[in-house]
Structure formats: C-alpha cells, structure tokens
Amino acid sequence: xxxxxxxxxxxxxxxxxxxxxxxxxxxxxxxxxxxxxxxxxxxxxxxxxxxxxxxxxxxxxxxxxxxxxxxxxxxxxxxxxxxxxxxxxxxxxxxxxxxxxxxxxxxxxxxxxxxxxxxxxxxxxxxxxxxxxxxxxxxxxxxxxxxxxxxxxxxxxxxxxxxxxxxxxxxxxxxxxxxxxxxxxxxxxxxxxxxxxxxxxxxxxxxxxxxxxxxxxxxxxxxxxxxxxxxxxxxxxxxxxxxxxxxxxxxxxxxxxxxxxxxxxxxxxxxxxxxxxxxxxxxxxxxxxxxxxxxxxxxxxxxxxxxxxxxxxxxxxxxxxxxxxxxxxxxxxxxxxxxxxxxx
Ligand code: SF4
Numbered sequence: 162x163x164x165x166x167x168x169x170x171x172x173x174x175x176x177x178x179x180x181x182x183x184x185x186x187x188x189x190x191x192x193x194x195x196x197x198x199x200x201x202x203x204x205x206x207x208x209x210x211x212x213x214x215x216x217x218x219x220x221x222x223x224x225x226x227x228x229x230x231x232x233x234x235x236x237x238x239x240x241x242x243x244x245x246x247x248x249x250x251x252x253x254x255x256x257x258x259x260x261x262x263x264x265x266x267x268x269x270x271x272x273x274x275x276x277x278x279x280x281x282x283x284x285x286x287x288x289x290x291x292x293x294x295x296x297x298x299x300x301x302x303x304x305x306x307x308x309x310x311x312x313x314x315x316x317x318x319x320x321x322x323x324x325x326x327x328x329x330x331x332x333x334x335x336x337x338x339x340x341x342x343x344x345x346x347x348x349x350x351x352x353x354x355x356x357x358x359x360x361x362x363x364x365x366x367x368x369x370x371x372x373x374x375x376x377x378x379x380x381x382x383x384x385x386x387x388x389x390x391x392x393x394x395x396x397x398x399x400x401x402x403x404x405x406x407x408x409x410x411x412x413x414x415x416x417x418x419x420x421x422x423x424x425x426x427x428x429x430x431x432x433x434x435x436x437x438x439x440x441x442x443x444x445x446x447x448x449x450x451x452x453x454x455x456x457x458x459x460x461x462x463x464x465x466x467x468x469x470x471x472x473x474x475x476x477x478x479x480x481x482x483x484x485x486x487x488x489x490x491x492x493x494x495x496x497x498x499x500x501x502x503x504x505x
Contacts, residue, residue, distance in 0.1 A: 164237035166335060166368050167199035167222065172231035174217050178440055189440045191217045193392040194231075201335065202366040206383030206400065208376050208415065212436050214392035215372045219338045222370065223255055224248055236335070253283060256329035258358075260341040262321035266313040272299075273309035276327045283332070298327040303357060319350035323357070330361065337362065338370045343378065355381055377419045380404050385472075388412045391436060391447040394466055398473040408475045410452050446478070454479060 174192040192214040199205050207215040220226045222233055224240040233240040235255065241247035259265045266275055273295050280291045299309065302323040313321055322342065329337060339358065343351040359382045362369045373379050379386055380400050388396040388403075388411065396409040407413045414432040434451045437443055443450055449459040458478055466476040 165198045165234075166201045166203075166236055167197065167370075168234040168237075169195060169197040169218075169222060170231050170234070171196050172218070172221055172228040172233060174214070174221055174226060175229040187440065190392050190442070191439060192221065192228075195389075195392075195394055196231075197222075197387060197394075199336075199368050199370065201368055204362060204369045204371065204383045204385070206379035206386040207370060207372045207389060208374065208379045208386060209389035210374055210432075210436050212391070212439065213389040214439075215389050216340050217392075218389070219257070219340050219370060219372050223257055223338055224251070225257075253279070253332045254334050255336040255338065256332070256334040258322075258325055258329055258337060258339040258342045260345050262318065262325045262345070263313060265325050266321060268313050271310050271312055272304075272316070272324050275313075276324060276331055279328065279332050285332070294331060295327075298331055301330070301361065302327045317350075318346050319354060322346060322354050326354075326358070326361070330365070330367075333365075334367060336368045336370070338372070340372045341374070342371075344373065344375070351378070358382060375419070376404070376415045388415065391439060391442060393447070393476065394474070395448065395476045396474065397466075398471075402471070402473070408469065408473065408480045409448075409477050410454055411448050414451075446476075 172192060172195050173190060175188040175190050178187050178189045195214070195218055197205065197218075207218060209215050217226065221228050224233070224243050227243065235251055241251055270278075273292075276298060277291050277295045280286060280294065285291070286294065295309070296306065299306070304320060304323050304327070308316065308320065308324075313324070316324065342358065343354050346354060355378055358369075358371075361367070362382070369382070371379055371382050376386075383400045386398065386400045386403050387394050388409065390411050396403065396407070396412045398408075403412065404416060407416050411432075418432055432451065437447065437450065443460075445461045446452070446455070446459040446464055449455040452459065456478065462478065464476045464478045466474050467480070469475055469480060
C-alpha cells in the first residue's frame with residue numbers, strides 16, 4: 162500500500178486561557194478531532210470563517226505548533242519536534258505561503274538574495290547553480306530580471322507574493338501550505354496569483370493545502386475541500402460536487418454567500434450571526450444556534466462525521482446523502498435556491 166504524503170490523524174490543539182488573574186486556566190479547543198489525507202501532487206482546500214481553526218490546522222500540519230492530541234505523519238513518518246534538525250530537514254520539503262507577503266519578507270534584503278537564501282542556508286548547489294535557479298523561479302512566477310536588486314517596499318503587493326512563492330519553491334518542496342495567500346491583495350491581483358499558484362502546483366506536481374475563508378477561491382484550486390466550523394470538520398468532499406450539492410447547512414450557507422457571476426448581492430443569503438467563542442462552545446452540534454433546520458436533538462447531541470458515500474463526509478444529524486436535508490423552512494429555502502443557482 163502506498164503511503165500518503167500527509168496523514169493527519171485526529172489532531173486537537175488546545176490553548177490554556179485565563180479568565181481573570183486568579184482563575185484556573187481553561188482549555189480552549191481551537192482544533193478538535195481533525196483528520197485529513199493528502200496524496201502527492203493532490204490539492205486540498207480548507208474553508209471556514211475566522212476562528213474555525215483552519216489556520217491552526219495548517220500550523221500543526223507543518224509542525225509549527227505541536228498537536229495536543231493525535232499525530233501528523235509526513236511521508237509516513239511522525240512530524241519531528243519543532244526546531245529539531247530533523248524538523249528543519251522536513252521543513253525544506255514543506256513550505257508555507259502566508260497572507261501578508263510584506264511580513265514574510267526581510268525588508269533589508271534584495272529580492273534575489275531572499276529567494277536564494279534557503280539554498281544558501283542548506284548549502285544546496287554551487288553559487289552559480291543557485292543564481293541560475295533564482296532566475297528560473299523568478300521567471301516561473303512571472304517576475305522580470307529587473308526586480309532582482311529591488312527591496313520589498315519597492316514592489317507591489319502582487320509582486321511581493323510572487324517573490325514569496327519563488328522563495329517557497331526554490332527547495333523543490335513536496336507540499337505547499339497556503340494560508341489566505343490572496344486575501345491581502347487587491348481583487349484585480351487575486352485572480353492572477355490564484356491562477357499562478359494553480360498552474361505551478363500542476364506543473365511541478367506539488368501537493369497543496371489551500372486555506373481560505375473564500376469558498377469560491379478554494380474551489381478554484383482544490384480537488385477536494387474540507388469545511389471547518391469551530392475547530393471541527395463538518396463536511397468534506399470533492400470540490401465541484403460539494404459546491405453544487407452541499408449537504409451540511411453551514412456549507413450551504415457558505416455557498417449561498419459566495420459571489421457568483423449573474424447573482425445579485427440581494428439574492429445572496431448571508432449567514433446570520435457570528436461564530437460562537439470557542440471558549441464557550443455550544444452544547445451538541447456547535448452550529449445549532451445559527452442553523453435554520455436545527456432539531457431539539459441538535460442542542461444535546463454532537464453529530465459524528467459520517468461517510469455518506471460518493472466521497473462525502475458530513476457531520477449533521479439530518480444528512481443522509483443526495484441533498485437529504487429538507488430546507489423547506491423559510492430560511493432554509495434560500496439555501497435550496499442557492500444550490501439550484503450553483504448547478505446552473
Ligand atoms: Fe443543523 Fe442539527 Fe445538522 Fe447541526 S446537526 S447542522 S444543528 S441540523
């Protein structure tokens with residue numbers, strides 16, 4: 162049996178929170194019982210609102226934070242301890258793209274030196290090889306040779322994110338974790354960077370975890386999507402199928418809120434209310450205070466993530482497959498309209 166590149170097994174990440182100077186610390190679960198599989202060259206999107214645990218999941222996957230429970234296997238081996246020589250070696254094969262390219266770059270270093278730095282640190286290739294590789298990468302991300310001597314503040318936001326991408330790719334990684342890589346960019350630049358990421362991922366055969374609050378962008382670059390709510394995966398499935406036939410009421414709401422060509426703002430049904438504070442997680446299904454079709458049972462019983470067949474996993478008491486949830490309630494009917502619209 163071939164081993165997956167990334168095998169995330171039931172991880173949790175718990176932070177101690179103090180509510181008052183003398184109060185006992187309470188454990189807040191930012192990530193709870195999350196399992197994911199990613200094969201070589203495959204793409205997985207993780208989507209959810211702010212506070213859903215998607216970025217924390219990305220950091221645990223890369224070994225930047227230890228899991229409080231569960232484990233992460235990279236290429237069949239447990240992720241080494243953060244900062245250890247083994248971890249540094251593994252990290253060369255796993256790179257991260259952050260939301261803020263300016264923050265990710267050294268403001269005092271010119272572009273070529275920044276892109277080449279990982280090769281210098283790990284003494285990979287001769288100086289001439291390194292320079293040649295920098296030239297190749299800058300060209301691959303669509304930057305001209307004229308930027309090599311420039312500093313980050315002399316570049317546009319889109320150019321900076323291209324430099325970050327070139328730097329991430331220079332060690333020929335097997336895995337890219339992109340955490341909201343376009344949300345700090347102008348809308349006009351976002352599509353260019355998403356297309357570039359998608360093309361490079363396909364050309365170079367790199368596996369990618371793409372984290373975003375924007376389901377539309379995630380769909381564009383992912384073969385499979387995991388939807389997170391309050392630290393847990395509530396739905397997972399093949400990207401196009403999940404977008405056209407969302408099962409979980411939360412996924413339906415995200416699809417409904419996503420802008421689509423031809424759909425007016427007034428026709429979009431925005432999710433009501435804010436996600437609850439993870440320190441005060443609702444009982445039963447965490448989504449029940451915002452769910453338009455919640456039952457009495459939902460307040461007391463947490464639904465398990467169940468395999469509905471057709472590569473779909475859903476955590477909802479009402480989901481049995483094939484858009485099984487009756488959304489005939491006044492607020493639910495909006496979700497039904499959305500799915501019809503998405504399928505057109
Ligand atoms: Fe809504 Fe209940 Fe399903 Fe949770 S389990 S999403 S509250 S119907």
